[in-house]
Amino acid sequence: KNEVEQSPQNLTAQEGEFITINCSYSVGISALHWLQQHPGGGIVSLFMLSSGKKKHGRLIATINIQEKHSSLHITASHPRDSAVYICAAQDRDDKIIFGKGTRLHILP
């Protein structure tokens, strides 16, 4: 059974702060996904990782395959970054298991 654990479940921070959201998974994967869900339900796929690090604008995603751990970082956070961030692990059979999400609230 593959479990995907995210922490923290909820995070409130001030505008400008550096944000880190963590994701741990329990078995071998072929890829790790980070998704962003805005209020109202719309979901955007942010990153797909199989190794190393990816950067897109103020968002950075890293993965450590040996430690079975991934992090999503947001630099210079802004209120529009407020959303639920979801980690999803794709196992070697291509089955995708989603974490429960981290609710992020950035205060102006």
Next chain:
Amino acid sequence: ETGVTQTPRHLVMGMTNKKSLKCEQHLGHNAMYWYKQSAKKPLELMFVYNFKEQTENNSVPSRFSPECPNSSHLFLHLHTLQPEDSALYLCASSQDIFPLGQYFGPGTRLTVL
């Protein structure tokens, strides 16, 4: 704008009704997916279609019936649903079936009375 549209955005139905959810993607993708998101629970993958062929059915009850007439359209037919089926139903598409990143639609908020 995601390029994946879903209709309706909100649906309220009784347990004896029959309704359908529609998804359309304008991205030229070959794979389409249905997900369910219940309150306070992780996303659940329901069905996967690749080149109009169903490749995955994650033990979904038969009261949910998918249909994929072509690579651009995906339907989820609903009948005799239960109140616990109330959830956000999300459609997604991707160029190739897993593992590439998926583009999600805005979802249909379904309430079963």
